[in-house]
Amino acid sequence: MRGLYAIYRKEMSHYFVSPVAYAVVPIFLILSAVFFNMYLADGIKASFEASMEATQGGAAIPFDVPSAVLGAFLSLVGTILLFLTPLLTMGVYSEERKRGTMELLLTSPITDWQIVLGKFFASVSLFIIMILPTVLYVVYMFAHSEPVPPWRLIAGGYLGVLLLGATLLAIGSFLSALTENQIVAGVLVLGISLLLWVVGFFAGTGNGVVAQTLQYVAILQHYNPFVRGVIDTTGLIFFGSWIFFAIFLTMRAVDSMRWRRA
């Protein structure tokens, strides 16, 4: 346990001086702020028009602005994360291999799983720090709505964000463990996230077995129910198995570093 914490601590302090984190986190925050602002303005405008129509004699259409804005915003956040999270983990192992510090870790009295989980938890922590400011936006919006929508919508939505993020981070770590070059690792993860995204489009056009299978693989397909505040068991299992599988593979990749190195 102490070994795991040592690795976690080292990774966190690394993130706080790493240029990658300082590039990725602000870009994410700027993009999410701009889009949140846009969706909120649209939502307010739409609800204003609706109430105008109501005063002109039509029936008032019940229109839940905060939930609609939350849904649109989190959908977009999911897409941004697909592109940005791979950048966070592309160096976690490749950097260590290139610098030769993997040799230090692998000859120290810590187990492979302490290394792998320490690094994974650290990347998830950084991810949480990155998305935390956006929680403020939606909490503020909900708190100022009349009537206040159920908070579980936010909880469910952000559970989805966390699962999506952790999945991408776990896949990213695994690919980083495969190569000494972090750019290669980054491109590989980006490719895989794109693939998991794009299959969703193809899946939408067909009805056969292939389309159904693709639909199951498409990552945002499982993310969307969470966005609507639904905690979907299929989604939990989907993300859970991706995370577990990727961490398991990372463990094997770290172990294999001992065997491959000539």
Place this chain on the structure above:
Amino acid sequence: MIEVQDLTKSFGDKTAVDHISFSVKKGEILGFLGPNGAGKTTTMRVLTGYLPATGGTAKIAGFDVFDDSMEVRRRIGYLPENPPLYFDMTVGSYLDFVARIKNVPPEKRAARVEAALEMAKITDKRNELIKRLSRGYKQRVGLAQAIVHDPDVIILDEPTVGLDPKQIIEVRNLIKGLAGSHTIILSTHILPEVSMTCDRVVIINRGKIVAVDTPENLTLQLKGGERIRVEVQAPEKPLRDALAQISGVRKVEISALGSAGRLVATVEANQGQDLRSQIAAKVVGQGWALYELRGMNLSLEEIFLQLTTEDATQNPTEKAERN
């Protein structure tokens, strides 16, 4: 403390280390001498548990490096060829991290980091970022990292590479200061280095051990004269007397060679004298069976030549290949 038996390591069909055996006693400094690519780094990596051996066994403090890897890793400090440094950490926080992953108990951690800084003479660099340090200081941080948990066994891969002469002397003194309470293996391709620091030397070339001896004896072999190896079937005492009679012979050592009563005599002659024909005549004249007769210095000399004529600035491509 360290027992290596028939250790073999192959990469594909390339054998990097070929059936080597040696042992190191507690408190001893063993030098690993050989040209680049001889198998020094590979041997050390097997000892530290970084690479698994293809064959043979290696034990540290009675624990097998493969089967009881954790126990072994707890007891070793290792400085790889390229110091394993995190460039964006300060020296102090780096050593603290290493102390943590090496299982130094929390209450002792600060004191151990302090001691390591002190020993490596980098106390004043504690708050500097590692990436801002010169090559020599980085090497010292690497050394501090290997001793921060006060390990029983310290394995140093080319610890003086890249240092200036003054730093080299300091590092050598540091290593000598660690002996006694620690068992040390260090590798080098510089001949004078072993004679200055090591109690015993293993000379390795192309994955095979060429010689194991004290630096004094090795130097003597090189400078003192010729050595001839004679394999005969003969009674020991008469053989010794007969060989000693030959003029120019300084010393005769006889050891048994397994079964069938065959003996191996190592004859030391004065420099410049080739006594092979006289020895052959003597042995045959006594009616003994002569199985082998050869000069022994050639292989050693070849290696020493490679060692001493090698440029101090290493060939970068060769280094890159091995990493």
